[in-house]
Amino acid sequence: MGQLSLRQSTDTLWTLRRLETPEDMAAVEELQRYIWPGSETDVVPAHLLLTVAHNGGLVMGAFVEDTLVGFVFGFPGLESTSSGIRVKQCSHMLGVHPDYRDRGLGFTLKRAQWRAVREQGLDHVTWTYDPLLSRNARLNIAKLGAVCNTYLREVYGVMRDALNAGLPSDRFQVDWWVNSRRVEDRLNGGLHPQRGLADYLGMGGRVLNAAKWDDQGWPRPPEESAPLPTDDPARPLLVEIPADFLSMKAEQPDLALTWRLHTRSLFEELFASGYVVTEFVHEAGPPPRSLYVLTHGAREA
Numbered sequence: 001m002g003q004l005s006l007r008q009s010t011d012t013l014w015t016l017r018r019l020e021t022p023e024d025m026a027a028v029e030e031l032q033r034y035i036w037p038g039s040e041t042d043v044v045p046a047h048l049l050l051t052v053a054h055n056g057g058l059v060m061g062a063f064v065e066d067t068l069v070g071f072v073f074g075f076p077g078l079e080s081t082s083s084g085i086r087v088k089q090c091s092h093m094l095g096v097h098p099d100y101r102d103r104g105l106g107f108t109l110k111r112a113q114w115r116a117v118r119e120q121g122l123d124h125v126t127w128t129y130d131p132l133l134s135r136n137a138r139l140n141i142a143k144l145g146a147v148c149n150t151y152l153r154e155v156y157g158v159m160r161d162a163l164n165a166g167l168p169s170d171r172f173q174v175d176w177w178v179n180s181r182r183v184e185d186r187l188n189g190g191l192h193p194q195r196g197l198a199d200y201l202g203m204g205g206r207v208l209n210a211a212k213w214d215d216q217g218w219p220r221p222p223e224e225s226a227p228l229p230t231d232d233p234a235r236p237l238l239v240e241i242p243a244d245f246l247s248m249k250a251e252q253p254d255l256a257l258t259w260r261l262h263t264r265s266l267f268e269e270l271f272a273s274g275y276v277v278t279e280f281v282h283e284a285g286p287p288p289r290s291l292y293v294l295t296h297g298a299r300e301a
């Protein structure tokens, strides 16, 4: 596969480049400890990062002056398709220092990864994330154009780091079709539909599990979700999640577990019925609301 070039890009704040030296990887180890504190066992070590980077993997970093403030890391993987075994990139970690979040750095790192994957001649990238994290959903689905119809239960077993400990490690596995129009439009900064909840409701969309807010301001899922409609498969369906699941996990762990189990059964039913997550809506509120949009049968939508 040969050595890949990564165009070095400079933003007003940060500089992006491929990471390839032991010093670079030591900085990635250090940043992992900061972002996912509490479990040294879960830090991906420099020797593995280096081996991956020298064998078709992609490790990229964003620096402010000489300090690493974000990185993305993935490796080539194999997948079975109807036309045989194919190579994809398996993106394993994306991390941005808390002081630099919500400024587009996560998007910028993924865009660098997108360019490099296309230079490798690949068209598919997969990764997993917790479907109850609204910020990650906004980035992965709405900004990057990934889609999802794969729900994995407790995929990493019991997790030990402070961000993930305490709940079943259920994940969405997303598909990022890097040559699709949907992804190209978003990554090239072109137009893509930025619809709000009212737009989807106006199109006949239905929220399957509208939350109710309790006296303390926490959203609670309904006892029962609405049944999947059988009349019109073209109707978009929406699934609500908490807008701030990390605070809920810290302060209301039982409610967080209720949301995990509630959304697990809903997404499993939707994916088994042919629905695909294609969009994500986040509205500031109050109360803030976060909802996935699912479309029937759309692979790349």
Ligand SMILES: CC(C)(COP(=O)(O)OP(=O)(O)OC[C@H]1O[C@@H](n2cnc3c(N)ncnc32)[C@H](O)[C@@H]1OP(=O)(O)O)[C@@H](O)C(=O)NCCC(=O)NCCS
Pocket: 035, 092, 093, 094, 095, 096, 097, 100, 101, 102, 103, 104, 105, 106, 107, 108, 128, 129, 134, 135, 136, 138, 139, 243, 244, 282, 290
């Ligand atoms: C997930 C992560 C990489 C995102 O990085 P980032 O630099 O903040 O990403 P971006 O700024 O490109 O995108 C975040 C978007 O979410 C939005 N956002 C912030 N809080 C949100 C919320 N509660 N709900 C919905 N969207 C939210 C931001 O406004 C931004 O969107 P915008 O550009 O339209 O304003 C970073 O938060 C992180 O390192 N988290 C901890 C580790 C992690 O979860 N890694 C990914 C799984 S391995």
